[in-house]
Amino acid sequence: MDWYPLWNSLRIAAISSVLVFFSGIFAAYYVARLPRLVKGLLDVVLTLPLVLPPTVVGYFLLLVFGAKRPLGIFLANFGIKFVMTWYGGILTAAVVAFPLMYRTARGAFESFDERLTDAGRTLGLSNTYIFWRVRMPACRQGILAGAVLAFARALGEYGATSMLIGYTPGRTATISTTVYQLWRTGDDAAAFAWVLVNLAISAAVLLTVNLLEQKQRRRAP
């Protein structure tokens, strides 16, 4: 069995999750501070990938990053090509998973008691300290949940990914595109093996999260 799809899926999911983790948190933090109208507008734009069909997202990404599009041509000058490359998968997974992180982080921040920030500032603590040492720990449950959702979504991403990077064995194949290809070509046994692999990864992720939460609950009742 060729393990490339597993390795490719894991690195795409891992890298895009890290990107989405930080960008989602900072978007949530700053969008909450904007004037109401801008906030409402940005909120729609940032959440859109969650409700659009992934194929539509893939279509938009092709419109922007396609080889004959201005941005695609521009990036090609630096040797960056998102179409038909494995790291194009990072782009699609990140775009699709971003709203999950953004929305859960925003929910967590909205229930955060802003007086803690005020208290920290009057004590002379820097905004960076307050953000990382007060706000993030207080919101960790919501943020952790968002990160897990984003990772799971990135790992399972199919629609936009298949449109942007296609399926090339040993180059752009991911678990989800491989399962589809194997089933389409009638190789049911191999498809089922990959289904089991996917199931095992998802179960492992959820188990880890539950263990982490229990540990935290024991530490901070």
Add this chain to the structure above:
Amino acid sequence: MSLFVDIEKDLGSFHLKVSLETDGGITGLLGASGCGKSMTLRCIAGVETPARGRIVLDGRTLFDSEQRINLPPQQRGVGYLFQSYALFPTMTVRQNLLAGLHREKDKARKQTLYRQAVELLGLAGLEQRRPAELSGGQQQRVALGRILVNRPQVLLLDEPFSALDSHLREQLQLDMLRVLKDFSGDVLLVTHSRDEAYHMCGRLAILDEGQLLRCGATKEVFADPGSRAAARLTGCKNIAAARRTGPNTVWVEDWGIQFTTARPVPEDLCAIGIRAHYFHPKAPANRFEVEYTGQIEEPFEWIIQMRTPNQTPGTPDIWWRMAKDKRPNPLPAQLGVAPENILLLTR
């Protein structure tokens, strides 16, 4: 040590306009809920920005709208005790106190200051607990300790006792006074409780709907509140419209009584107030007939409700309050009020 505040801010339903100065000790800011007291503190601390005005602490300008000075809260040197205490929930008591000591770089000195704070506030044994595992009083002590180790130049206390059970309040007020005895800066205490203001504050400012009504020594403010709202906030139950009839006489139409006053009656007098404790059966001055309409029994006091024979229908009953062992039996047909106990109100 002094804090000078002169600020304005539009708060939607009313306009906040406060001008006050502290000069040592504890200054109280008394007002009903939502009158702008907390907003005033927030502006001083710098977590809220006034529309106009100036805030100066010990000669250092913290805010000046004309000179466009607006120091961030981190640079103001203002300690702010929140009503909810605002302890960092994921940190232990020790970590919370050390967060207040973050400026101290000398490790040994930091440890000494930390131990002193634990000692002063009686937090020994609680150091590894988290805020959720502490009682309200303990949380308050941690929050106060966290602020004091930070060495602020002025201390702002926002309704520090309102989140606590009433039977704990007096003891905690005493505890706080003991802790604050060694604090060199001024203290501004916001409260809606006239008892708390009277116990704790040497000076008192009264705030109503964003307007500063009266500012002075606490006992003077209670003895001469000056306005109807201030009289009500200092606990005066009986307030009635009045008209000046002479240099030392006023006519209260609703009660049908002419009163003689000790203080000269101001030209613009509009009402008088008489505290419920100030009626006396044997007082020789200002005697009038009363009819009793009801009574409320409290653990140690009686509240008697009464009306005068000529009282305008629809106006509130007059309240008389006395200790249980002072209650005459039967209740007298006439009562009097000492002339110095008539509060003269101009607004």
